Amino acid sequence: MGEVLIKAEGVSKKFAKDLKRSLYYGLVDMANGVMGKSKTRNLRKDEFWAVRDLNFEVRRGECLGLIGHNGAGKSTLLKMLNGLISPDEGTITMKGRIGALIELGAGFNTVLTGRENIYNNAAVIGFSREEIDANLKDIIAFSELEEFIDMPVKNYSSGMKVRLGFAIAAQLKPDILLIDEVLAVGDLGFVLKCFKKIDQLLPQTALIFVSHSMPMVARICNQIVLMDHGKTEYQGFDIPTGIGLYYNKFSTSENSVLFDDGSLEVSSFTLNVDENNTLKRGEDLVVVLNFTIKSSNVQLVPSVYLEFRDKEQRPIAGAIVKDKKVEIINNALRYTITIKNIPFSLGLYSIDLTVGNFETKEPILRINNFCSFQVASTTQMWVPIELDANFTIENHTV
Amino acid sequence: MLETRIYSNSNTYSILHILLSSIKGYKSSFYLAKQLAKRDIKAQYRQSLLGILWALIPVFINALVWILLQRSGAVKLTDTPIPYPVYVLIGTTIWSIFGECLAMPITTVNANIGIITKINFEKEALISLGFIKLLFNLLIKLGLIILVLSVYHILPSSSIFFFIPLLLLTMLFFVAIGTLLAPIGVLYADISRMIPIAMQLLMYTCPVLYVLPKEGFLRQIMMYNPLSYFIIDVRNTLTGFDVEHWFFWLGAFVVTGIMALLAMLVYRVSMPIITERMSA
Numbered sequence: 033m034g035e036v037l038i039k040a041e042g043v044s045k046k047f048a049k050d051l052k053r054s055l056y057y058g059l060v061d062m063a064n065g066v067m068g069k070s071k072t073r074n075l076r077k078d079e080f081w082a083v084r085d086l087n088f089e090v091r092r093g094e095c096l097g098l099i100g101h102n103g104a105g106k107s108t109l110l111k112m113l114n115g116l117i118s119p120d121e122g123t124i125t126m127k128g129r130i131g132a133l134i135e136l137g138a139g140f141n142t143v144l145t146g147r148e149n150i151y152n153n154a155a156v157i158g159f160s161r162e163e164i165d166a167n168l169k170d171i172i173a174f175s176e177l178e179e180f181i182d183m184p185v186k187n188y189s190s191g192m193k194v195r196l197g198f199a200i201a202a203q204l205k206p207d208i209l210l211i212d213e214v215l216a217v218g219d220l221g222f223v224l225k226c227f228k229k230i231d232q233l234l235p236q237t238a239l240i241f242v243s244h245s246m247p248m249v250a251r252i253c254n255q256i257v258l259m260d261h262g263k264t265e266y267q268g269f270d271i272p273t274g275i276g277l278y279y280n281k282f283s284t285s286e287n288s289v290l291f292d293d294g295s296l297e298v299s300s301f302t303l304n305v306d307e308n309n310t311l312k313r314g315e316d317l318v319v320v321l322n323f324t325i326k327s328s329n330v331q332l333v334p335s336v337y338l339e340f341r342d343k344e345q346r347p348i349a350g351a352i353v354k355d356k357k358v359e360i361i362n363n364a365l366r367y368t369i370t371i372k373n374i375p376f377s378l379g380l381y382s383i384d385l386t387v388g389n390f391e392t393k394e395p396i397l398r399i400n401n402f403c404s405f406q407v408a409s410t411t412q413m414w415v416p417i418e419l420d421a422n423f424t425i426e427n428h429t430v
Numbered sequence: 431m432l433e434t435r436i437y438s439n440s441n442t443y444s445i446l447h448i449l450l451s452s453i454k455g456y457k458s459s460f461y462l463a464k465q466l467a468k469r470d471i472k473a474q475y476r477q478s479l480l481g482i483l484w485a486l487i488p489v490f491i492n493a494l495v496w497i498l499l500q501r502s503g504a505v506k507l508t509d510t511p512i513p514y515p516v517y518v519l520i521g522t523t524i525w526s527i528f529g530e531c532l533a534m535p536i537t538t539v540n541a542n543i544g545i546i547t548k549i550n551f552e553k554e555a556l557i558s559l560g561f562i563k564l565l566f567n568l569l570i571k572l573g574l575i576i577l578v579l580s581v582y583h584i585l586p587s588s589s590i591f592f593f594i595p596l597l598l599l600t601m602l603f604f605v606a607i608g609t610l611l612a613p614i615g616v617l618y619a620d621i622s623r624m625i626p627i628a629m630q631l632l633m634y635t636c637p638v639l640y641v642l643p644k645e646g647f648l649r650q651i652m653m654y655n656p657l658s659y660f661i662i663d664v665r666n667t668l669t670g671f672d673v674e675h676w677f678f679w680l681g682a683f684v685v686t687g688i689m690a691l692l693a694m695l696v697y698r699v700s701m702p703i704i705t706e707r708m709s710a
Contacts (some may be wrong), residue, residue, distance in 0.1 A: 037432075054707055055617045055618065055707060057707075058617055058703050058704070058706070058707035059613075059614065059617060061703045062613050062696075062699065062700040062703050065699040065700065065703065066695065066696055066699050066700070068445075073439075111709065112437060114550050115435060115437055115550045116547065116548075116549075116550055116702075116705050116706075116709070117702060117705055117706040117709070118437050118438065118439060118702055118706075119437060119438060119439060120439055121439060122438065122439075123436060123437070123438040124436070124437040124438070125434065125435070125436050126434070126435045126436075126437070127432040127433070127434050127435075128432040128433065129433070130435075130550070132549070132550070134548055134549075135544075135545075135548035135549065138544065138545045138548050138549045139466070139469070139545050139549070141469050141470070141472075141473040143473040143476050143477050144469060144472060144473055144476070148469070148472070151465055152465060152466065152469045155461060155462045155465040155466070156462065156466075156545055156549055156551060157549060157551075158551065160461060161461055161465075207432060
């Protein structure tokens with residue numbers, strides 16, 4: 033195992049909610065600082081803990097994923113790690129050269145050309161003149177902006193600016209790398225390239241990665257800190273558990289009716305799940321839907337479409353149910369839908385319901401997040417579907 | 431051995447330690463300051479047709495107003511020892527340098543608040559950056575002064591050798607005051623609004639546009655105003671007169687030295703707090 037490069041012990045930071053008061057406290061802190069008195073540790077009026085009592089360590093070659101809702105304190109923590117602001121309590125120890133992909137392209141002046149701005153940004157993030165000269169070619173090549181490098185940055189798209197910014201920052205050979213949701217604007221090709229670069233850096237680097245994209249977190253992190261209102265809610269090396277908890281924060285039981293022409297209503301439904309709303313992987317899923325028809329417009333038995341979404345809200349599977357032969361007799365219909373051997377991997381899944389006219393295919397009722405259920409499995413996988421593979425493994429002679 | 435940084439809440443560093451780290455900050459960030467100065471100067475003139483003339487135009491217009499007032503007889507001024515246009519142009523040029531120096535720390539910090547709150551670098555770079563830009567503007571203004579002096583055939587005497595040291599000391603004096611004001615000035619916009627107004631007002635209590643009167647109330651005020659001596663002697667060195675107030679300059683040297691150290695200390699201690707308050 034590599035040496036510990038980042039160590040946070042009991043780190044806390046407070047902020048004031050009110051601007052005027054915040055400025056006043058700043059003044060008081062400065063006066064105390066100049067006099068050599070230490071800051072008050074208690075909360076003053078209108079203050080709250082933006083980060084409270086965080087403890088973790090990251091070794092060389094490790095990546096810590098920092099996740100949590102907006103305003104959970106992730107960026108504040110990152111600013112403390114970067115040395116921009118000092119903690120109000122606790123200690124942070126950082127060993128080695130720090131690279132921060134927090135703000136790409138800081139120090140750019142948009143009137144100047146890309147080439148000129150490489151020097152500006154590189155100087156700001158800590159390159160010496162010699163290092164910039166030596167790396168200039170690599171930076172331009174990595175950004176893939178050869179054609180536009182002598183154009184004012186003003187005319188760059190936001191994606192191009194990020195490309196250039198990342199290309200510069202990627203040339204730093206840091207011991208510690210802090211990444212804050214900066215790769216979101218690049219196109220897919222560039223994001224993949226960035227990950228390749230991060231993969232290259234990772235063995236020599238202790239990485240802290242802040243993101244709302246759980247696939248990215250799952251891809252590179254081996255440790256997770258889940259923050260909620262400044263506090264640690266989960267911390268550990270079990271990535272799927274951490275991510276699962278993160279998703280649970282946003283799981284709502286509320287469905288949203290997208291379309292309803294009033295001619296039909298779901299009177300009740302059941303899923304064959306246990307008391308924990310859970311089904312075992314490989315079992316059959318049985319959905320029973322009871323409809324009440326309220327309008328004579330519905331002459332034919334409507335078609336039903338179920339769409340399954342995983343916790344990332346990605347649509348992953350669908351089932352179509354329709355039958356012309358059934359006649360409507362007493363305006364109450366029951367659909368019993370069985371889906372054989374559910375292949376989903378462990379996690380939470382939701383179902384979107386669409387009821388449509390059998391012939392014209394016009395929608396009658398659409399409900400998103402109609403219901404949801406948990407799938408239990410012995411293996412944890414990031415992908416939503418775990419395929420059953422038949423295989424043989426044997427020794428063979430060449 | 432890897433460089434280890436420890437961030438915590440302790441303020442137990444000695445004053446000497448803070449001053450030393452401030453000096454280290456100035457040294458290690460000089461390349462950055464140069465690079466950013468290059469950036470700002472280039473960008474400033476790239477999107478402009480008149481370019482560096484903009485450094486002169488305000489000074490020029492201000493002087494022009496007074497030259498016209500004096501010519502037309504609208505205001506009656508005591509005769510100046512050198513032609514009035516030279517007197518007033520040099521006066522307002524030097525005065526504009528004072529004002530720029532005073533406002534520089536706040537202006538520079540505000541202009542770079544974006545990187546301050548995002549990137550960890552030695553914030554001393556910003557003061558160096560501002561100083562380099564001041565020196566650049568100074569060169570342009572000196573060009574104007576040399577032009578005016580040669581048009582009026584005014585030859586400096588040997589006192590010209592004191593021009594650069596005295597001017598630099600004066601600039602340092604104002605930059606130090608500006609830096610001491612910066613922490614409050616960045617938090618509260620009031621200070622940066624106040625500076626131009628105060629400088630305008632102070633200008634009339636100094637012999638910038640007219641000579642020190644022989645007697646009267648205004649003379650009293652000007653004699654008590656230390657800024658008068660800055661302007662009188664700096665102008666003297668340019669126009670062939672001797673430096674009159676050596677004792678004042680000795681005092682200014684000591685005071686500036688103390689204020690510069692104090693400014694370094696205050697700036698170093700307050701910048702992390704500024705960062706915190708501006709990004710929260």
